[in-house]
Amino acid sequence: MSLRHALLGLLAEEPASGYDLTGKFARALQRYAWHAKHNQIYPELTRLAGEGLVAVVAEGARGRRTYAITDTGRAELRNWMLHPPDVFVVRNEFVLRMFLLSTLDPDEARALLRPVAEESARELATLRESIDRADATAPPTAAPELSRLVAEYGLRSFQTMHDWALWALDRIDQADGRREP
Amino acid sequence: MSLRHALLGLLAEEPASGYDLTGKFARALQRYAWHAKHNQIYPELTRLAGEGLVAVVAEGARGRRTYAITDTGRAELRNWMLHPPDVFVVRNEFVLRMFLLSTLDPDEARALLRPVAEESARELATLRESIDRADATAPPTAAPELSRLVAEYGLRSFQTMHDWALWALDRIDQADGRREP
DNA sequence: TGCGTCATGTAACGGGTTACATGATTAT
DNA sequence: ATAATCATGTAACCCGTTACATGACGCA
Structure with missing residues (x-):
């Protein structure tokens, strides 16, 4: 399940909304690292928030919710980064x-x-x-x-x-x- | 759905059984092109045979079935090869x-x-x-x-x-x- | 006779895609 | 006004993974 770690990684740099994150995937990640669209990102953010790995830090116009990574989230991301699998599955x-x-x-x-x-x-x-x-x-x-x-x-x-x-x-x-x- | 085209492509070179194809994925394809295991390959071969894209050309010991690509299958493969998508989705x-x-x-x-x-x-x-x-x-x-x-x-x-x-x-x-x- | 390899399958679950759906705000 | 962009969601379906499951053949 790499999507959640991609999201945690992006939120580790700076807080962002689901919309912002969707844009980052489209502009930066999807060409060579990972691909996801809003309909996958929004539910995953809700799940991450439910597990305490991210938290809503601001609410703006049009129902915008800005998420930030929590300490628990940082620990999970770090743990994932430091334990890569032995073989990477490739599908290109x-x-x-x-x-x-x-x-x-x-x-x-x-x-x-x-x-x-x-x-x-x-x-x-x-x-x-x-x-x-x-x-x-x-x-x-x-x-x-x-x-x-x-x-x-x-x-x-x-x-x-x-x-x-x-x-x-x-x-x-x-x-x-x-x-x- | 690239798996079926990967299978058609391998069968375009030479006839093979599901077991053979599983081995080809493990030895050749999975390091940089595509990954699939027997539990995905066998059902897909059955489906391809049902659609007339491949056919059983020999049956051997231990229930071994050797498949070969059909003309319909070759046409489908060719069509797929000649019409690549505009953007490739990457997930690495x-x-x-x-x-x-x-x-x-x-x-x-x-x-x-x-x-x-x-x-x-x-x-x-x-x-x-x-x-x-x-x-x-x-x-x-x-x-x-x-x-x-x-x-x-x-x-x-x-x-x-x-x-x-x-x-x-x-x-x-x-x-x-x-x-x- | 027993171990390794050959050979094929099923079922439940999770992740990802496609399609459908809605509404607020801003710029022209 | 109205179009573009911002912003978020749901549901059905398909693909892929994990786990479970079985048995035949060949060789030592």
């Missing part, structure tokens, strides 16, 4: 599709790989920009910015995907006896 | 944990990153070995080996993870004002 539809590329013929494989090369380049540019912006605003002597680490991981992952897609396209061309200028 | 607990590294202090983050560096190195070595073995046995003028492509993707992904973990450890050390010899 993109990689599955790449795995099954061999069921297609070369032209079709190329048609699938080209958008991969393009989209990874776009993601890469977006991430690079937001990292550069963050690096520039933070003072150079700042405390260890641990959140910078995962951004770098994302960056490198998209770079890898991009390089690989270009390599794969090239290899298909060669095996196919064709050359592109 | 490992990356989520890296995302939440910033909720820990530097010593704890280091303790989590060290095994990452080690395990990715091991995975890398295993994959490299099996790729080299496959490259060596295949004739150099062989037809486009599309299945070689995803192996390369796995290789590069683990390399990226490894390099990143070492970089992250180093960066934490620096920010922490410490040096390791």
Whole structure:
């Protein structure tokens, strides 16, 4: 059950409402870490509050409830972080599709790989920009910015995907006896 | 519903029993593409057979049933492959944990990153070995080996993870004002 | 004969998706 | 006024996990 720990983790940074958290998933987490929508987030927040892991710290307009993590919640999050499972279960539809590329013929494989090369380049540019912006605003002597680490991981992952897609396209061309200028 | 397409894809290569397919998931797919166990695979095969996408082509000892993909099944697989979704939903607990590294202090983050560096190195070595073995046995003028492509993707992904973990450890050390010899 | 592997299943439960549903506030 | 955004929820269904369950075959 990773959703609750994702929520606890986000609330450990700063208090937020279900709506805010939904936005954070959509903007930051869902591209490479975890995906959830409001209809899953709201009931889970209610459950977490019932268990005392989070608490409502403010109520605003339109029924908005701002949650904050409690000490119990922090302890639960810490415990979860410090005890990772031995093996991580992977379920990645993109990689599955790449795995099954061999069921297609070369032209079709190329048609699938080209958008991969393009989209990874776009993601890469977006991430690079937001990292550069963050690096520039933070003072150079700042405390260890641990959140910078995962951004770098994302960056490198998209770079890898991009390089690989270009390599794969090239290899298909060669095996196919064709050359592109 | 990717499981059925994973099964169709594996059966597109060669006929297999539920037991065989369970083994393929455990050995090949589950580390980076898709995960499923026998209790999910057997019922799905029954369903696929009911819909005419696969068919039993042999029955052996101990109730073993060998399935093969049908023309209908091939058409369904092809259609699925050629129509990828606009956005891929990602749910990766490992990356989520890296995302939440910033909720820990530097010593704890280091303790989590060290095994990452080690395990990715091991995975890398295993994959490299099996790729080299496959490259060596295949004739150099062989037809486009599309299945070689995803192996390369796995290789590069683990390399990226490894390099990143070492970089992250180093960066934490620096920010922490410490040096390791 | 007994252990390991091959081989297949069922049932209950929990997590995640799709679809449905409502209403307040703010900006134009 | 009215559209966009903010803000929260419920219910049915499907997929995946955990636990339970059984038995045949091959080898030492």
